Amino acid sequence: MKYETIIGLETHVELKTATKCFCSCPAEFGGEPNTHTCPTCTGMPGALPVLNKKVVEFAIKTGLALNCEIQRYNRFDRKNYFYPDLPKGYQISQLFLPICRGGYVDIETDGATKRIGITRIHIEEDAGKLIHSGASISDSDFSVVDYNRSSVPLIEIVSEPDLRSPQEARIFMEKLRSILEYIGVSDCKMQEGSLRCDANVSIRPPEQKEFGVRSEIKNLNSFRSVQRGIEYEQIRQAAVLDEGGKVIQETRTWDEEKGVTHSMRSKEEAHDYRYFPDPDLVPFVAEPEWVAKIAETLPELPDARKERLTGRLGLSAYDASGVIARLATADYFDEAMKHTGDAKAVANWILGDISAWLNSNNLEMRDFPVAAGNISAMINLINKGVLSSKLAKTVFEEMLKSGKAPAEIVREKGLEQISDAGALALAVEKIIKDNPKSAEDYKAGKDRALGFLVGQVMKETRGRANPEMINKLLREKLS
Amino acid sequence: MKVSAQEVQYIAKLARLEIPEEDLALFVRQFNDILGYAGMLGKLDTEKVEPTAQVLPYGNVMREDAAGTPLTQEEALSNAPAQKDGGYLVARVMEGGGV
Numbered sequence: 001m002k003y004e005t006i007i008g009l010e011t012h013v014e015l016k017t018a019t020k021c022f023c024s025c026p027a028e029f030g031g032e033p034n035t036h037t038c039p040t041c042t043g044m045p046g047a048l049p050v051l052n053k054k055v056v057e058f059a060i061k062t063g064l065a066l067n068c069e070i071q072r073y074n075r076f077d078r079k080n081y082f083y084p085d086l087p088k089g090y091q092i093s094q095l096f097l098p099i100c101r102g103g104y105v106d107i108e109t110d111g112a113t114k115r116i117g118i119t120r121i122h123i124e125e126d127a128g129k130l131i132h133s134g135a136s137i138s139d140s141d142f143s144v145v146d147y148n149r150s151s152v153p154l155i156e157i158v159s160e161p162d163l164r165s166p167q168e169a170r171i172f173m174e175k176l177r178s179i180l181e182y183i184g185v186s187d188c189k190m191q192e193g194s195l196r197c198d199a200n201v202s203i204r205p206p207e208q209k210e211f212g213v214r215s216e217i218k219n220l221n222s223f224r225s226v227q228r229g230i231e232y233e234q235i236r237q238a239a240v241l242d243e244g245g246k247v248i249q250e251t252r253t254w255d256e257e258k259g260v261t262h263s264m265r266s267k268e269e270a271h272d273y274r275y276f277p278d279p280d281l282v283p284f285v286a287e288p289e290w291v292a293k294i295a296e297t298l299p300e301l302p303d304a305r306k307e308r309l310t311g312r313l314g315l316s317a318y319d320a321s322g323v324i325a326r327l328a329t330a331d332y333f334d335e336a337m338k339h340t341g342d343a344k345a346v347a348n349w350i351l352g353d354i355s356a357w358l359n360s361n362n363l364e365m366r367d368f369p370v371a372a373g374n375i376s377a378m379i380n381l382i383n384k385g386v387l388s389s390k391l392a393k394t395v396f397e398e399m400l401k402s403g404k405a406p407a408e409i410v411r412e413k414g415l416e417q418i419s420d421a422g423a424l425a426l427a428v429e430k431i432i433k434d435n436p437k438s439a440e441d442y443k444a445g446k447d448r449a450l451g452f453l454v455g456q457v458m459k460e461t462r463g464r465a466n467p468e469m470i471n472k473l474l475r476e477k478l479s
Numbered sequence: 480m481k482v483s484a485q486e487v488q489y490i491a492k493l494a495r496l497e498i499p500e501e502d503l504a505l506f507v508r509q510f511n512d513i514l515g516y517a518g519m520l521g522k523l524d525t526e527k528v529e530p531t532a533q534v535l536p537y538g539n540v541m542r543e544d545a546a547g548t549p550l551t552q553e554e555a556l557s558n559a560p561a562q563k564d565g566g567y568l569v570a571r572v573m574e575g576g577g578v
């Protein structure tokens with residue numbers, strides 16, 4: 001790359017409160033249109049907002065988890081603009097005095113840890129939803145407005161322009177999701193819009209000190225599109241510079257299907273939001289005692305969890321990262337570890353067969369039907385030599401189907417590994433007798449013949465023979 | 480502080496208001512009258528007064544996160560001039576909005 005890419009992310013997080021930010025309407029996603037509204041969240045004249053305490057607690061909790069300074073004195077501002085999804089004609093936000101400042105998140109890139117600064121976190125309310133009648137905004141004659149989402153609480157997390165590649169941006173977003181999931185402030189469902197991100201992207205020649213002109217990319221609705229959208233944008237900007245042109249400061253929207261960004265409007269004619277303090281809401285003070293109380297509710301965070309897995313439990317950094325990334329997976333791992341001592345095997349099953357099954361069924365860990373204790377019991381059977389690794393796959397599939405305990409499946413299906421030397425010796429002798437050519441080959445020094453013979457014994461015993469023992473027995477008999 | 484005719488036009492545009500040319504001078508005068516009146520505060524000595532955005536003697540007015548009863552869809556839409564599929568029907572949305 002001829003240019004260096006500079007990226008800062010603005011992440012909007014819908015908070016998992018029961019009610020909206022400034023009224024007692026349900027904040028949950030969905031519902032029939034306009035069934036979660038009241039005079040306040042539809043901007044009726046005279047209706048007054050009252051701040052939801054939980055929103056402040058969640059914002060503080062997030063700030064603490066992201067190593068921010070919690071600001072003592074807080075107030076809300078009005079951001080004024082006209083759009084039908086905004087019934088009051090303004091959005092309540094915190095421009096001047098955000099609740100959190102100056103934090104950081106550590107991410108892993110190429111095996112190294114990189115610290116990404118958090119500029120600020122502020123509280124604001126979400127807008128309603130417009131449903132356009134045509135295929136897109138431009139060919140709709142009218143729009144239908146649903147205010148269920150109007151005034152659902154959001155926090156906006158603004159990063160420093162510390163990210164240097166589309167991949168780093170994606171890793172940062174994934175890390176943010178981990179932390180937000182762990183502290184339980186949001187569902188973090190990108191597909192339902194509870195986690196959304198805009199990216200500020202600029203490029204500069206390596207020798208240049210100051211940042212280039214940036215564009216803001218909107219509509220990055222999945223981790224994949226965060227990476228792809230920024231990848232596209234850095235190439236587009238490089239092409240503009242290479243042709244001797246100038247990048248203009250503008251807002252662009254990511255088109256996931258076409259894989260391009262489109263200009264939305266240029267900042268030259270940007271809005272004048274006329275921010276001013278909201279006179280309907282009195283200031284609030286986050287007293288240190290309150291903040292300390294909230295700090296006590298912080299759970300073990302992803303970094304600490306990873307350390308526990310790589311430390312005492314001896315997992316590799318790679319496996320530990322895979323296990324801890326999502327809370328449901330990390331909890332599943334912990335639950336499984338209550339029933340077995342083999343951390344490595346639990347991680348292998350989670351990152352291997354379990355992940356593969358979830359991916360192929362388009363499901364998430366929280367939907368996984370097999371109890372963690374049964375995975376542990378299966379691992380214990382393997383470690384005790386009762387079940388072969390190969391037949392464990394059969395047990396795994398049967399657990400998915402019937403939900404039965406592994407020991408029961410082994411018994412019912414007769415999958416128990418044959419480790420009885422006498423029984424195996426008979427099978428080995430039979431195979432040697434049936435395959436004299438291979439036996440001779442092995443004796444003549446062709447090691448590969450042994451593999452064939454092992455395979456034949458496995459076949460003879462329907463996969464139940466203990467492979468290590470067959471190996472040993474074959475070597476003995478053929479030497 | 481002196482507000483110009485252009486500034487009044489600009490503010491009118493932001494508020495989606497159209498001001499006929501013949502009324503412009505009137506609004507310019509009124510703007511300046513109001514701002515001049517509020518401007519009297521600038522003459523006071525506020526050296527020892529802390530800045531504030533609120534004059535009410537309250538702080539930390541918050542409610543618990545407990546759900547109330549929202550309006551029904553019918554109630555919510557009862558003032559809507561036009562509706563469709565349970566939503567408020569509005570004219571086609573033009574450029575220049577969005578969060």
Ligand SMILES: [Zn+2]
Nearest residue numbers: 023025038041
């Ligand atoms: Zn409401």
